[in-house]
Amino acid sequence: MKALIVSDSHSETDILEDLKGRYADEADVLIHCGDSELSDDHPAINGYLVVRGNCDAEDEFPYDVIEGVGGRRIFITHGHRYNVKMTLMNLSYKAEEYGADFVFFGHSHIPGAEKIGETIFLNPGSIAVPRGSDKKTYALIEDNKREVSIRFFDDSHKELPHLSCTFLY
Numbered sequence: 261m262k263a264l265i266v267s268d269s270h271s272e273t274d275i276l277e278d279l280k281g282r283y284a285d286e287a288d289v290l291i292h293c294g295d296s297e298l299s300d301d302h303p304a305i306n307g308y309l310v311v312r313g314n315c316d317a318e319d320e321f322p323y324d325v326i327e328g329v330g331g332r333r334i335f336i337t338h339g340h341r342y343n344v345k346m347t348l349m350n351l352s353y354k355a356e357e358y359g360a361d362f363v364f365f366g367h368s369h370i371p372g373a374e375k376i377g378e379t380i381f382l383n384p385g386s387i388a389v390p391r392g393s394d395k396k397t398y399a400l401i402e403d404n405k406r407e408v409s410i411r412f413f414d415d416s417h418k419e420l421p422h423l424s425c426t427f428l429y
Contacts (some may be wrong), residue, residue, distance in 0.1 A: 261330025262286060266308075267293035267338070267366025268386035270315065273304035275415055279398060280307050282417070286328070287400070289329050292340030293366035293384065294321070312367065313338035326358050330402060335360035339367035342352050348374075348381055349405040355379050362401070371397045371420075373410045375427045380408055387415060395420060405429065 269292070280290060284307060294313025298305045300320035307321060312321035316338075318397055325336040335358050342350040342408045345368050355363045356379070363381045370392050371385030385397035396415040412423035 261288050261332055261403040262372045263288060263329065263401045264290045264291065264398065265364050265382060265384040265401060266291070266387050267384050268295040268313070268369050268388060270295055270388045271297040272388040273298070276304040288300065291336055291364055293336060293364055295366060309336065311336050311338055314340040330403060332361040334360055334362045334364065339365035344368055348376065351381070352376050352379065371412050371423055373425055380427055382410060
């Protein structure tokens with residue numbers, strides 16, 4: 261499985277189009293973890309699997325999505341309903357309830373990845389309004405069933421190796 265994960269674009273459409281053009285043919289899924297602030301019929305968000313963030317007014321986007329991709333169970337949410345700025349505990353309970361292999365979320369605008377139990381949690385940061393850094397970020401994840409490689413990039417598509425990591429299964 262290969263997935264592009266982006267979040268918190270806050271009405272920025274050019275980067276979403278750029279990412280779609282760059283990765284749509286090579287990724288199995290394009291995921292937006294909320295706060296796009298776009299309507300569900302906006303061309304820039306077309307082609308992405310999208311959840312609703314706290315700044316999204318669009319009722320068409322669900323708060324949570326459970327999706328099967330490449331034989332893995334993915335839980336996608338924005339994170340504001342799980343208090344992710346303070347703890348991942350609530351999110352990890354929900355991930356366990358869903359039997360998720362991966363949890364993709366946003367909201368904090370801070371990129372990072374960690375493995376809790378057998379579940380990998382990934383926040384791609386914000387592609388528009390970063391916090392804790394001046395880098396606008398997104399992530400690519402590749403899973404070959406033995407190891408999961410997570411690579412973070414800035415908005416000019418330069419890899420940020422200090423954020424990237426690999427987890428073994």
